[in-house]
Amino acid sequence: MLVHNISQLLTLAGGPQRGADLGRLGIIDDGAVLIRDGQIAAVGAADALLAAYPDEPRLDAGGRAVLPGFVDPHTHLVWAGNRAAEFEMRLQGKTYLEIQAAGGGILSTVRATRGASVDALLAETLPRAQALFRHGTTTAEAKTGYGLELESELRQMQVLLEIGRRGPLEIVPTYLGAHMIAPEYTADPDAYTEIVAAGQLPALAAWWAEHAPDRPLPFVDVFCETGAFTLAQTRRILQAARDLGFPLKIHADEFDNLGGASLAAELGAASADHLVKTSPEDMRAMAAAGTVAVSLPCTPFGLADPHYTPARDILAAGGTLAIASDLNPGTGWCENMQFVIALSCRYLRLTPAQAIAAATINGAAALGLDDRVGSIEAGKQADLLVLKVDDYRHLGYRFGTNLAHMVIKRGVIYPVDEI
Numbered sequence: 387m388l389v390h391n392i393s394q395l396l397t398l399a400g401g402p403q404r405g406a407d408l409g410r411l412g413i414i415d416d417g418a419v420l421i422r423d424g425q426i427a428a429v430g431a432a433d434a435l436l437a438a439y440p441d442e443p444r445l446d447a448g449g450r451a452v453l454p455g456f457v458d459p460h461t462h463l464v465w466a467g468n469r470a471a472e473f474e475m476r477l478q479g480k481t482y483l484e485i486q487a488a489g490g491g492i493l494s495t496v497r498a499t500r501g502a503s504v505d506a507l508l509a510e511t512l513p514r515a516q517a518l519f520r521h522g523t524t525t526a527e528a529k530t531g532y533g534l535e536l537e538s539e540l541r542q543m544q545v546l547l548e549i550g551r552r553g554p555l556e557i558v559p560t561y562l563g564a565h566m567i568a569p570e571y572t573a574d575p576d577a578y579t580e581i582v583a584a585g586q587l588p589a590l591a592a593w594w595a596e597h598a599p600d601r602p603l604p605f606v607d608v609f610c611e612t613g614a615f616t617l618a619q620t621r622r623i624l625q626a627a628r629d630l631g632f633p634l635k636i637h638a639d640e641f642d643n644l645g646g647a648s649l650a651a652e653l654g655a656a657s658a659d660h661l662v663k664t665s666p667e668d669m670r671a672m673a674a675a676g677t678v679a680v681s682l683p684c685t686p687f688g689l690a691d692p693h694y695t696p697a698r699d700i701l702a703a704g705g706t707l708a709i710a711s712d713l714n715p716g717t718g719w720c721e722n723m724q725f726v727i728a729l730s731c732r733y734l735r736l737t738p739a740q741a742i743a744a745a746t747i748n749g750a751a752a753l754g755l756d757d758r759v760g761s762i763e764a765g766k767q768a769d770l771l772v773l774k775v776d777d778y779r780h781l782g783y784r785f786g787t788n789l790a791h792m793v794i795k796r797g798v799i800y801p802v803d804e805i
């Protein structure tokens with residue numbers, strides 16, 4: 387299939403974009419893309435490709451802009467229930483951490499999720515996966531983390547693998563048994579830390595070998611934060627995970643700087659995420675280690691908190707910046723990376739071009755998948771987003787509606803119908 391009549395083809399060619407390099411869209415005006423067997427076979431000017439492949443079936447993009455499907459490198463896709471009542475409590479003056487300390491917050495979603503069967507979790511989670519896809523996300527990382535006990539965490543993992551199998555959204559799974567101290571261990575957080583490090587992680591490795599032997603190992607993530615895991619506890623868990631061969635991620639510096647971002651760099655984590663209270667030393671350490679800095683602007687927005695990731699400082703330090711939705715029931719229930727781009731333009735002070743690169747090729751880098759997704763280049767997976775508009779800058783500029791016209795996943799076309 388030859389996709390042609392593309393006003394602007396944003397290729398994002400050339401790999402992940404560090405520091406001042408961010409925002410290199412690699413635009414081909416009046417471009418075309420040849421797709422074969424779900425892969426991108428050729429990319430170039432429309433007149434050249436139309437002449438070279440005269441008999442190829444054609445897809446007329448109608449003069450619209452085309453870019454790689456979004457790669458959302460941080461979601462908490464699978465949970466049961468909702469926290470609408472807590473949202474209202476926050477508006478009435480309670481803070482997120484106060485609600486958490488009183489047994490609400492993440493723990494309230496843990497209660498609902500522990501009580502849900504695989505089928506119930508699937509029924510609640512699938513519409514969110516479809517919503518991500520409908521808004522142009524073709525690959526999403528997705529975390530467990532609302533079980534805080536092995537059996538329930540593995541049930542969430544099973545749901546995530548099943549959603550990925552059903553498609554079209556591609557799922558990159560992460561184990562987050564260390565999202566919060568399990569309620570049974572609030573008096574002895576070190577005991578729960580040991581359970582995760584010495585119990586859950588080896589059990590996860592064995593479960594993986596049995597249930598998903600053909601898939602790469604999932605990421606292991608820890609919420610390193612006041613009220614969750616200390617730096618020492620985080621180190622214990624991530625080191626155990628690394629010893630078992632799991633790739634690493636971390637939630638760091640959302641409310642307080644405990645040193646999690648520098649720990650991520652030291653341990654060779656693929657990414658450190660949130661990064662609101664991050665210091666210049668942390669930024670330099672991440673840049674030197676190649677740990678991708680993932681900003682989650684929906685989280686402060688969702689909490690009506692004016693503090694966002696100092697994205698420009700991260701870029702000035704030479705860091706690789708990605709953006710993600712953080713889709714979750716507490717701080718930011720948002721399935722729309724277009725809205726994440728709009729927030730990034732305003733509060734991280736990125737240009738649309740920078741935000742788009744952070745949402746595609748650099749999102750792929752945060753998942754170690756930049757050799758397969760995140761750009762439109764020959765040899766990569768054919769994951770494309772056709773916009774409703776002919777100018778990419780409408781991403782960022784406009785918000786609150788869906789600008790996706792058509793989503794293409796592994797060469798299969800999904801028209802976005804918004805009647």
Ligand code: NIG
Pocket residue numbers: 462491492495609637640685712714715716717
């Ligand atoms: O990334 N910060 C920790 N985890 C989520 C919030 C999860 C929740 O509130 O349910 C986050 O923002």
Ligand code: FE
Pocket residue numbers: 460461462637712714
């Ligand atoms: Fe998160």
